[in-house]
Amino acid sequence: MHGRRLISAFSWSSVSVAWSLTAVAAGSGADLALFGKDPGDGNAFACYSRHYDGAHLAAHPQQNVDDMTIFVNSFVDPEAGRQYLLEMGVRFREISTPFQTSGGCGTVDGKKGLSCGIDCDGGEIDVTVRDQDSILVSIPDGARTWDPESGETPPANARFGLDDKLFRLDRTKLQDCLPLVGDDSLKAEISAAK
16 A cells, blocks of 8 residues: 555656646747747847838728837846836827837746736737747737937827727837847847847
């Protein structure tokens, strides 16, 4: 009887270890898809963007966004594990000023994506990997933006419109996201990255 308990305990331990390894592998797969490489225990960065041309905007008159860039910064916290931060730059129709928004993100169970809470209760942005070179960005209820060069409240037309709910962005060079990064040491690290 003691032998059966030992074998049963060993079997459950093996199953538990297998589940743990599967969870780690799934997380690594999500990171691999998002960052285009396995970040291991180091920092990882991803940059995605899209400019919507006049033809697209004419076909989507309720879309107010004409340019969007997303930077994902990820690092490992010794106590909390891998962390994700999102910075978004966006331009709206008829406004030349670039606006930004940012927040912390968590992984979405069973999916290759992130769910990001925008700072100061500014809404939610979800990022899902579409394929190896693109992501889908969901902004179901809008998100607060600000002008990084001004403390003023953004004008009324600097908001997400009725057709600004789902966007496809394409992977681009990390250096394209430098305008979204405020920390000089992080800018240097990104500039040196290949």
